Amino acid sequence: MKKLVFLIFTVTATVTAVTAQGFPFPSDAYPSNVYTPESSIVNDTWVFPELLTNYEIITARNLANNTNIILVADATTTYNCHGYAWYMSEGGSQPVWMGWSTKTIKTYWEDGSYIVTNSTDTAATKIAYLTANGDEIHSAVIIKNDIGKNENSIKMKT
Numbered sequence: 298m299k300k301l302v303f304l305i306f307t308v309t310a311t312v313t314a315v316t317a318q319g320f321p322f323p324s325d326a327y328p329s330n331v332y333t334p335e336s337s338i339v340n341d342t343w344v345f346p347e348l349l350t351n352y353e354i355i356t357a358r359n360l361a362n363n364t365n366i367i368l369v370a371d372a373t374t375t376y377n378c379h380g381y382a383w384y385m386s387e388g389g390s391q392p393v394w395m396g397w398s399t400k401t402i403k404t405y406w407e408d409g410s411y412i413v414t415n416s417t418d419t420a421a422t423k424i425a426y427l428t429a430n431g432d433e434i435h436s437a438v439i440i441k442n443d444i445g446k447n448e449n450s451i452k453m454k455t
Contacts, residue, residue, distance in 0.1 A: 320348050320374060322397060329393045331384050337408040339383070341399040344391060348374040382423055382436035402433050 323345050331339040349357075349372060357372035369381070376385060376392035379402050384393055395401045402425055405411045414421050426435035 323348065323374075326394075329391070331389065331393055331395070333405050333408050333410040334387075335408045335410040337404050337410070339395060339401050339404050341396055341401045342380070342384075343394045343397060345375050345394045379433065379436045382438050386438045396433055400431060400433050402436060403431070 326343045326345045329342045329344045331342045333339060354371045354373070358368065361368050373392070375394070377394050377396070379395035380389075380393040383395065383402055383405055405423075406413050411423065422439055424435075424437045424439060425433065426437075427433055
């Protein structure tokens with residue numbers, strides 16, 4: 298059965314603070330082979346070292362604790378929200394960073410692994426936040442989607 302993705306188009310990048318790299322490309326990063334469920338290669342996918350200090354990790358955790366966000370894990374540079382939502386949450390074997398310099402997650406619906414749907418579809422399993430020109434700014438996993446009760450919960454990497 299095909300999985301469903303709900304795309305959110307936004308004019309402004311309201312989640313820039315949690316998705317911007319904020320660090321240079323690591324010299325010891327190396328490419329990773331990640332494939333969609335339909336066996337398409339997901340380009341621009343990397344294995345990164347940890348670059349955050351303990352202070353930065355604790356600061357990020359404290360910021361998240363002052364919100365309604367349920368943290369999956371502490372902040373890290375070893376993977377991003379796209380790597381978590383599209384690969385790691387589906388059983389991927391290692392943390393990966395997707396889309397350092399190119400649009401990569403669209404591969405998941407362009408090859409038919411996921412079907413684009415709308416916000417009222419309770420079978421949707423992922424959310425992709427895109428700008429009007431298609432920039433991929435954030436991804437998340439839907440863990441509860443109860444439109445009738447207006448209760449939606451997502452799991453995401455900050």
